Amino acid sequence: MTTWFDSAADATARLQSAGYLTDDATALTAYLAGALGKPLLVEGPAGVGKTELAKAVARATGAGLVRLQCYEGLDEARALYEWNYKKQLLRIQASQANSRESDTAWSETHDDIFTEEFLLTRPLLTAIRRDEPTVLLIDEVDKTDIEVEGLLLEVLSDFQVTIPELGTVTATRRPFVVLTSNASRELSEAVKRRCLFLPLDYPDAERERAIVTSQVPGLEDAVAAQLVDAVVRLRELELKKAPSIAESVDWARTLVALQVGDLDEATVARTLGVVLKHASDQQRAIKELKLAAR
Amino acid sequence: MSLLDTHIGFVEALRAAGLSVSLAEGLDAIGALEKVRWHDRETVRAAYAATLVKRQPQRVTFDAIFDIYYPRLIGSGVAGDGLAPGAEGPPDTGPELERFREALAEALASGDQQALQDLAVEAVARFGAMPGRGPGLSSWSAYTSLQRVSPSELVERLVQGLLAAGVDAEEAQRLAGRRVGVFARLVEGDARRRIAEEKGPEHVVGVTVRPTIDRLDFTAARRSDLDEMRREVYPLARRLAARLTKEQHARRRGPLDVRRTVRASMATGGVPLTTHHRPRRPHRTDLVVLCDVSGSVASFAQFTLLLVYALREAFSGVRAFTFVDDVVEVTDTFRPGADVVDVMEQLAASISHAALWGRTNYGRALTRFAEEHGDVVGPRSSLLVLGDGRSNYSDLALPVLADLAGRARHAWWLNPEHARHWGTGDSAADRYGEVVPMVECRNLAQLGEFVHGIV
Structure with missing residues (x-):
């Protein structure tokens, strides 16, 4: 059996070297998921780094990543296996x-x-049959139908798949399973019971600045500070979709591309479209932050 | 108490507070605790949270109970032991109080979390003690502590300090308010901890832990809760919409589409491996919402309207009317993509139009509605009345409502009061309930369920 991380501190260090800055709770939960061999259910708004966490774990531990993208109408044949x-x-x-x-x-x-x-193996069966260390990412699990959750239960608790014609395939090596969810639907108790739960939310200003500067190397420190400050203020407004980390990073890239040396109000107003994707949100931001309308 | 007793008591308390913690999850928690080191309280908290809390809104409840069962410190802590008899004068007035307020002002200005936490502990120890006659009868009061310290007086000073530091006025007000709020919460938390220490945690949990935001009664909500609820409405609508499309999708499998099935079977050598079906037409109705917006139930009506409008795709049309003792149409307020805050302001403004004398009068409002807008209720529309049915003992106009309900395809009455209060005092809920099915709708969870049911 693989040891994924030695301790929470080890998880922090290795995830950081893989380019993912964690907070204490995230590192501890990732460590526990590896140590207890339980799947990790990550829930949070879009763009806070849920999928990225799984990828970072794979990079940090040198494991292969197997991804199952969930969508409405996903069935056994696309998730587990199919006969050709x-x-x-x-x-x-x-x-x-x-x-x-x-x-x-x-x-x-x-x-x-x-x-x-x-036999055509699909992601779940592939992940279980692999001999190398594997990170299995089940992305946007809330988008599937209830029946698929039932399908996941056997995989998540015993790490095995039963194929009537062939028998039961058991994992030789437990994969590190990460499930992500946008909470657009409540998952069933049975799935939740089998998982460790990690809510990811917007980071505090300091961590966000670290993330933005590490993702966008060309960004000046002063601009990064202004940017994070602006994003924090935007999140306090009542918006339909508050900007997440992904949007801050995009914004930083935009500013680097525009070669902005100072994030003043005019620049904020001009580039607001990068962070706010609803027309009413933009109007609200302009009004509340007293930006000059374009 | 042994460690295991604490764990079991903790899990029991979580269950009592409405978190569904199964036996297996309790075992997981112990397994997780074996893998981490216990020197840091936050590590233990995170390990418990990862294994026991599976829903983000429950986190607040979890934290409150965790703080009671695994307190931050015992008594006044090591640092606070020297505090007992003040060097000069009594410990809770005069120079000591002045000194404390100075320290608090400083901590608030710098926003130093650790200092605030220490001061909260000190505040409860100094000012919040309510000595009892015998052992176990003494208690601690967050209210008394806060009254003595009166941090709200410090807000002004804090604002001045922030203004001097170059923060603009509005921002400074908000920041100051938030920091004082944080301090007040810390004091409340510390008083809980003290009481739990004195009387045992199980006595405290039941009375001090508030329900999660989606189970909180509309009528019992504080101002800050209302803001938080408003933030919840849009996500709730999104969840409902996702659920609806999924369910409609599941029901969509209509009769077999022979043509498509046969065509698809060409790919598999004429064997129809997958069948194709014709979709079913979704059925949509007009919704007419009639809301009581008088003081007592205004917030409830606003939430319901917001939710209904966020889901307007599920209806073919929505008309909204508000009333106190006169009726006014507010449909125009809700434009697609309109800003939530603007909508709320316009709704609040419309209340003044809906009131002639300012006293709720259901009978008059219903009659006026039937006279002026009666034609919007027809066989294709559903009527939704929101209100507590408290009509100040005036005429109820039951026949008018019966006529409206009879004309509509469906009619419901949502009541934000607990069913046991219906028909008490001036509430005519029971009498209206005979005409129109009355549904209890006290919190966001119930509201979500109801709205899901009717679309």
């Missing part, structure tokens, strides 16, 4: 063409078409 029907049909037709004595041919074919050769 077309190939199976071809196989049956080929065997029928070869021999006319259907009885023996059929029993052979029947054994033949449910083997590895005709």
Whole structure:
């Protein structure tokens, strides 16, 4: 069994070297998820680094990343495994063409078409069958239907998948599982019970500045401070979508591209579209922060 | 108390406060605690939080209970032991009080969290003690502490300090208010800790822990709670909308679409492996909302209106009317993509139009509605009345409401009061309830459930 991180401090250090700045709770929970071998459910608004956390864990531990992107209508065939029907049909037709004595041919074919050769593994099964250390990222799990959650239960608690024709496939090495959710729907108790829960929220000003400067190297310190200050003030307003870390980083990139040396009100007003994506949010920000309208 | 007893008591208290902590999760927590070091209280808190709290709104409750079961310090702590008898004069008035207020002003100005925490402990120790006659009868009061210190007087000073530091006026006010709020919460938390120490944690948990924001009664909400609730409305609408599309999607599988199925089967050699179905048409209604906006229930009506409008895609049309004793239409206030704060201000302004004499009069309001806007209620529309049904003993105009309800496809009455108060005093909720089905809707959770049910 792999040890993922030695301690919370180790997790902080290694995630940082992988380019992900954590706070104490995040590092501790990531360490616990590895140490207890439990999946990690990360919940928070869009753009606070939920998916990035999984990628950073993979980078920090040198593990491979297997990603299952969830969406409405995701089913077993796309999440777990699927039999390659077309190939199976071809196989049956080929065997029928070869021999006319259907009885023996059929029993052979029947054994033949449910083997590895005709199995298409999908992310969940792939992650479980891998021999190398693996980080399994199940992204936006709240977008799926309830039935898919049921499907996840066996994978999340026992790290095994049952294929009726082949038997049960058990993980040789437990993957580090990260589930992310935007909380657009309440997940079932059964899934939550099996996971460690980590709410990610907007970072405090100091950490945000560290993140922005580490992500955007060309940014001057003074501008970074002004930027973080502005973003914090924007978050205090009643907005439909408050700017998240991803937006601050985008904003920083914009400012670097525009070669802005000082984030004054005119520049804020001009580049507001990078951080606020609703027309009413922009109007509110201009009004509340008393920016000159464009 | 042994460590295990504390753990079990803690988990029990969480369950009592409405967090569903299963046995397996309790075991997980112990497993997690074995893996971390206990020298840091925040580590223990984070380990517990990761394993036991599975819903972000519950975090506040969890923190409050954690602070009671795993207190920050015992008594006044090591540093505070020297404080007992003041060197000059009594410990809680005169120069000592002055000195304390100086220190507090300084800490507030610098925003130093650690200093504020220490001062909160000191405030409760100095000013909040309520000595009892015997052991176990003494208590601690956050209220008394705050009254003596009166940090609100310090706000002005703090604002001046911030202005001098180059912060603009509005920002300074807000910052000062927030810091004093933080201090008040710290004092409340410390008083809880003291009481828990004196009487045992299980006595404190039940009375001091507030319900989470989505279970908080509209009528019992403080001003700050209302702001927080307003922030919740939009996410709630988003969650509801996501749920609705998903459910409509699930129900959408109509009759078999033979043509598409056969065409798709070409790819698999004529074997129809997947079937295709015709979608069902979603069914949408007009919604007519009639809200009582008199003082007692105004906030409830606003939340409901905001939520209904955030979900307006689910209806073919929404008309909104507000009343106190006269009716005024406010549909125009809600433009698509309108700013929440503006909407609230316009709604507040419309209240003055909805009142002739300023006393709630359901009978008059309903009659006026039927006269002026009666035509908006028809067989394709649903009528939603919001209010507590407290009509100051005036005429109820029951036949008018019965007529409106009869004309509409559906009619509901949402009441923000607990069902046991219906029909008490001047409440006509029970009598209106005979005409229109009355639904109790006291908090955001119930409101969300109801709105989900009708669309």
